[in-house]
Amino acid sequence: MGQGHDHGVSATASNERKIAIAAVLTGSFMLAEVFGGIVSGSLALIADAGHMLTDFASLLLAWGAIRLSRRPATWKRSYGYDRFSVLAAFVNGLSLFLIAAWIFYEAVKRFREPVEVLGGLMFWVAVAGLAVNIVAFWMLTRGEGSNLNVRAAALHVLGDLLGSVGAIVASIVIMLTGWMPIDPILSVFVTALILRAAYRVVKESASILLESAPEGLEAEKIKAAILEGVPGVTEVRHIHAWSITEERPMLTLEIDAEAGTEHRAMREAVKALLHERFDVDHVTAEIDVTEGQGAGARLGPA
Known part of the structure; x- marks a missing residue:
């Protein structure tokens, strides 16, 4: 019962391919960043690795949502499966708040009990992570920018990208001055930047799931x-x-x-x-x- 509609075409083959590539890049580097964060003792790197872990899961969810949305409509689901991509965006947006809560908690612990951080190792791992995140973010933001599912996935990758930048800055400060609190401070700062965008994704996806009137259709x-x-x-x-x-x-x-x-x-x-x-x-x-x-x-x- 497809009724001849071709809705959601922009969020099919192109988006599916670039989300899959971004997932492979993110998942592959995640293990290296976890190892680097543990060895160096850097919360910024561990936080970024935590981002990458959830990013990998969120990208897989976004990829699965796009594949599912391509299934034809049936008599039982006359609108098809397109809305699953909105649900994926909603879940991905909420997961960013959970990540932020964990990072804030860890940062407070680091302020109370400072941990020695190996600035040199932290720097090189963060630089490699930044390169991976730039490639993934560039792919996800090419065209089809209005798709909420892709925007949510790109937002996760942006969180990693900014996390890598924060880790680089923190590592330089540590190598030059030895001031360890810069690590949790920048972790919290980067996370706070992401939360604002995450709120917008959650708000927009929740509005669609609640069947609110779209903007401009008063x-x-x-x-x-x-x-x-x-x-x-x-x-x-x-x-x-x-x-x-x-x-x-x-x-x-x-x-x-x-x-x-x-x-x-x-x-x-x-x-x-x-x-x-x-x-x-x-x-x-x-x-x-x-x-x-x-x-x-x-x-x-x-």
Whole structure:
């Protein structure tokens, strides 16, 4: 029951391939960074390795979500599996808050009980990690930037990238001055930067999962546009806007029309207006004519 729709095409082959490559890069380097963090005693490196571990899991989740979203719609799941990618983005965003809580906890412990850090080893491991993260982040941010699932995955990698930068700075300070508190301080600072972006991803994905109206699809604006732009419309009621993914807005509404209105012409006019003004292509509308035309006529999905 695919109904001929090709929604979510931008988040298929291209996104799947680059997320897979980013996952391989991240997973491969993660083990080296864990070893380097343990040997050097650096919380910044261990925190970054923790980021990379969850990044590897989140990238696999994002990759699996894209593959699942490509499955055709069925009678039971008439919208297909696209929303699983939104769920993956939501889980990935929440995981960043858990990582941040762990890093803050470890930082407090380091302030109370300072640990000797090997600045030289920390520096070279962080430089290698930075190179890996730059490549992965560059791949994830090329094109299709509106896909929430890819943005969440890229945000995880950005956290690693900034973590590597923080570890490099901390290692230089340690090598030059021997001041060990710089390690947990920069770990907390980098994590705080990531939390703001993580909040946006969680907020957007939660809004979609709760079927909130997408930004720009306010009921009053839609009603005013149809009343003004489509001849023969006397009232617009029961407007419901939501989205399957951030790329698939949906809209249902009821229209009261003047007697004698040609339903097909009104249908096409409503579709064209909503596409042009609000960039919505999937519309289900019902036309009710109360004067002499019997039961209302239902307009199918646009």
